[in-house]
Amino acid sequence: MxxxxxxxxxxxxxxxxxxxxGGCAARDDDRLGGDPPAVGGVPNTPPMGWNSWNTFGCNVTEKIVRAQADALVSSGMRDSGYDYVVVDDCWSATDRASDGTLQADRERFPSGMAALGAYLHERGLKFGLYSGASDRTCTQLLGQRPGATGSRGHEKTDADTFAAWQVDFLKYDWCSVDADHDRQVDAFVTMRNALRDTGRPIVYSINPNSGVAVGGDDTVPGAAHDWGGVATMTRFTNDIASAWSNGGGSSGSQGVLDVIDAAGPLTSRVQAGAFLDPDMLEVGVAGPLTDAQQRTQMSMWAMMAAPLMAGNDLTTMTPTVRAILRNPAVIAIDQDQRVTAGAxxxxxxxxxxxxxxxxxxxxxxxxxxxxxxxxxxxxxxxxxxxxxxxxxxxxxxxxxxxxxxxxxxxxxxxxxxxxxxxx
CATH class of the missing domain: 2.60.40.1180 (Golgi alpha-mannosidase II)
Incomplete structure (x- = not known):
């Protein structure tokens, strides 16, 4: 003082x-889609919650999601601000219903997605889902699952379905080696407009990156352009790994330090309702990160004013992991109402x-x-x-x-x- x-x-x-x-963000001349927020009515501060992918991948089930939601509440995580529960890829059936709408995988989500959303809302939580920005989801594009249930060409139908299911968060994944800029902008803006038209405040989280750079400087699409007018939160690297550093290259997974370094030149883009997404927290996820390195990830995500999306198994987390994720002083920095990022x-x-x-x-x-x-x-x-x-x-x-x-x-x-x- x-x-x-x-x-x-x-x-x-x-x-x-x-x-x-650069903490006082000015308009970026390269901003796409106009001024933030991309979708009205969402919180000005970074979203906080939990995502299924890092721990459960394609094995996610209704039972798992409900157990994780209950643990968010019982552990005090919800009361610390972690209220979005996002079901990542593999929740849907591998084909659409006869009327062209998305439907839940009947074996793994037997109650359906509307019922899951109701379960979450009853517990003071918010409901998130995943979809692909092409005709297939990421696991379908990689040949890990059959079918073609991405949202490209079905944007209005799918946005209306998500709104009817009371979805509060959409993770929208490019996941294609075709990184054509015009096609990307058209795909992400089309879904943004469809979400807007529903009138429901849905956090719109996009990942424009596809494992390849868009130029000779090894820059991925999410970093090459400011997507703040298109989406609430934008990934600017490829997937994070539970690693301290993977060497810094942008074409594969990045470690914690690699993501921090990628963020440094971009943080002036952050403002209320428009966030850089450094990917999910690896705190408590199986891997080689030490407790100190996990504190560093939490610290630097807060310095970025970044979304805090836990990815660990909440039902088995240790007191140390819980203390890192729930540290009130660090969360207060992340959630500061000024909504500017550091550098x-x-x-x-x-x-x-x-x-x-x-x-x-x-x-x-x-x-x-x-x-x-x-x-x-x-x-x-x-x-x-x-x-x-x-x-x-x-x-x-x-x-x-x-x-x-x-x-x-x-x-x-x-x-x-x-x-x-x-x-």
């Missing part, structure tokens, strides 16, 4: 940092800043090394004079740090992130 003797107020600091890191300070990938509230600031310090080390951010890099008096509180530990000799310094464990809030 600033105290008498500081030459700059925290409000001035935030204004300066906004200029330094790296200069070319330092380990230190980001984000403006929050009327005059607040958050600084993240990520130790990418393999041993604990002292990390430092200078006050001058934050727009403060060297003799300013500043203190900060770590959102993870609650520990207070006071600036000394013109800098804030924190000892950070390997793979971990200090998330310092200055108010």
């Amino acid at each position: 600033a105290v008498p003797g500081a030459r700059w107020s925290i409000l001035s600091l935030v204004l300066v940092v906004g200029l330094l890191v 790296p300070i200069g070319d330092n990938r380990e230190i980001w800043t984000r403006a929050i509230g009327d005059k607040g600031l958050v600084v993240s310090m990520t130790n990418r090394g393999d041993r604990r080390r002292l990390m430092t951010v200078t006050l001058s890099s934050l727009g403060l004079s060297g003799d300013a008096t500043v203190s900060a509180v770590d959102a993870w530990t609650g520990k207070r740090y006071d600036a000394a000799k013109g800098a804030l310094s924190v000892s950070v464990r390997a793979g971990d992130t200090a998330l310092l809030q200055i108010a």
Whole structure:
């Protein structure tokens, strides 16, 4: 907190940092689809919830989804803000009904999708479904399931069906090696317009990426363009893996650090109702990520003002996983009503800043090394004079740090992130 003797107020600091890191989002000349929000009536802040894919993949069933929904409630996750329950690919039958409408897989979802939505709504949760932006879903395109039940050519019918089932969230997946820009825009805008026409506020989450780059700079479609007028949330990498780093390439799955680095140049696109989607949280998902690295993912998703979509098995999560996912200070940063994303300070990938509230600031310090080390951010890099008096509180530990000799310094464990809030 600033105290008498500081030459700059925290409000001035935030204004300066906004200029330094692009935290005050201006209109991107490359924005597609007009101004956000893409679909009216959805929350201004990033969606939070759970998605079936990371843990259950194509084995998802009605029984599993109901158990996960019950665990969202009993674990306190719902009360922490995680209220969307999104059933990913493989929920539908492999053929449409005789009238051309989508229908649930009869064996795995015997009660049907409307009944599942009612079950979720009765528990104070929201209902999400997946569809493909071509004639097939992703697993059908990859030859893992038969049929052709994507929504291309059926946008109005499917949007009306989703609205009738009381769906609150649609994940819409390109999943094709054909990344033709005009075809992508037409497909995603057509479904956006169909959702708008239903009059139901449905979060529209798109993934334009297809495992291939669109140019010589190794950029995928979700990063090459600002889709903020087309969708509520847009994936800007390919699928995330439960890994610290997979080498940074955009054509395969990305690790946590790879996604963070891909986000850095793009965060000025974020504003109320329009979010970068760094993919689902790997917190609690089977894999090699340490507890510290999982805290880093949670921290940096909050710094991006990103959707927080858990992907773990909620019925078996440990107290440590629950504590990471439910940390109130970190969630408050993510859900800040200012809805601006942070960005790296200069070319330092380990230190980001984000403006929050009327005059607040958050600084993240990520130790990418393999041993604990002292990390430092200078006050001058934050727009403060060297003799300013500043203190900060770590959102993870609650520990207070006071600036000394013109800098804030924190000892950070390997793979971990200090998330310092200055108010």
